[in-house]
Amino acid sequence: xxxxxxVFPGSNSDYDAFYAASHVLGEQSELVWHKDTDLKGADAxxxxxxxxxxDYLRTGAIARFSPIMNAVKAFAERxxxxxxxxxxxxxxxxxxxLPGAMVxxxxxxxxxxxxxxxxxxxxxxxxxxxxxxxxxxxxxxHGEGNYYAPPDVLAAIxxxxxxxxxxxxxxxxxxxxxxxxxxxxxxxxxxxxxxNVVGLMPHPERASEAALxxxxxxxxLASAVKALASVSR
Amino acid sequence: MxxxxxxxLKPSVFDPQGRVVADALVTLGYDDVKDVRQGKFFEVDLTGxxxxxxxxxxxxxxxxxxxxxxxxxxxxxxLQESQQSRxxx
Numbered sequence: 001x002x003x004x005x006x007v008f009p010g011s012n013s014d015y016d017a018f019y020a021a022s023h024v025l026g027e028q029s030e031l032v033w034h035k036d037t038d039l040k041g042a043d044a045x046x047x048x049x050x051x052x053x054x055d056y057l058r059t060g061a062i063a064r065f066s067p068i069m070n071a072v073k074a075f076a077e078r079x080x081x082x083x084x085x086x087x088x089x090x091x092x093x094x095x096x097x098l099p100g101a102m103v104x105x106x107x108x109x110x111x112x113x114x115x116x117x118x119x120x121x122x123x124x125x126x127x128x129x130x131x132x133x134x135x136x137x138x139x140x141x142h143g144e145g146n147y148y149a150p151p152d153v154l155a156a157i158x159x160x161x162x163x164x165x166x167x168x169x170x171x172x173x174x175x176x177x178x179x180x181x182x183x184x185x186x187x188x189x190x191x192x193x194x195x196n197v198v199g200l201m202p203h204p205e206r207a208s209e210a211a212l213x214x215x216x217x218x219x220x221l222a223s224a225v226k227a228l229a230s231v232s233r
Numbered sequence: 234m235x236x237x238x239x240x241x242l243k244p245s246v247f248d249p250q251g252r253v254v255a256d257a258l259v260t261l262g263y264d265d266v267k268d269v270r271q272g273k274f275f276e277v278d279l280t281g282x283x284x285x286x287x288x289x290x291x292x293x294x295x296x297x298x299x300x301x302x303x304x305x306x307x308x309x310x311x312l313q314e315s316q317q318s319r320x321x322x
Binding site: 061093101104105107148149182 | 242245246247248249250253298299301303304
């Protein structure tokens with residue numbers, strides 16, 4: 001299968017994602033410039049972490065107008081798997097491909113640490129290789145990862161099982177003390193109603209080999225390989 | 234013609250930056266400060282002379298780009314000629 005990783009000016013996890021997909025998983029991967037208009041035959045698309053367009057105005061607010069985003073939207077509308085990591089998640093929110101918005105972390109500080117993240121749903125292309133309630137050890141690094149949605153939207157995404165990842169203790173317990181940024185309901189990642197578009201603040205690509213401190217992130221990218229293999233069979 | 238756009242977080246959204254600024258003001262001795270909401274301010278310079286058209290267009294801009302309607306509300310003002318000369322001074 002082929003991963004296409006979109007490169008915005010200011011992306012900084014593009015090569016990490018490319019490396020994880022190509023070298024760790026051994027899948028075909030290509031970097032696609034944000035001014036390109038096609039996804040080069042992608043089976044799955046990754047919007048990587050970083051600070052696209054300097055995060056001017058709001059995180060992801062300008063990146064959403066990059067020419068490649070028309071292709072990403074069309075790909076998502078056809079049911080293609082799209083993963084937004086950190087800044088990529090913020091871009092998906094601004095583009096309206098995922099519900100809600102990000103605001104500044106409740107403690108103002110940029111948080112950079114490894115945190116436990118519980119897998120809430122396994123029926124998405126990026127969690128298909130995980131087990132329900134599996135706790136992954138993943139790094140986070142963001143200043144604006146405080147997920148917000150109006151009460152009716154929040155209730156709807158919980159009801160529709162669109163919360164895919166949640167911040168918890170290492171044992172999988174939910175609580176304010178394990179919420180690193182003030183996200184509503186401890187939300188670390190969500191999917192769209194159709195479940196093919198997933199966004200998360202943690203960085204699975206930065207935790208894809210034991211040498212990086214955790215190899216748990218492999219489950220996320222390997223899920224796409226598993227999900228696509230089961231579709232084509 | 235100039236228009237001003239004020240963007241602030243909706244009252245239901247916690248504003249951590251505004252909270253820190255409020256705390257700092259209290260520390261400075263302004264203990265009558267109850268809360269601060271931090272926002273953004275845009276001054277948009279437009280061609281065209283019709284204030285109603287300008288207001289409609291800038292409102293559209295605010296809705297599409299300057300504000301994120303999920304978390305922010307905005308207010309648009311179109312400046313009259315007399316106010317514009319003050320803006321430049």
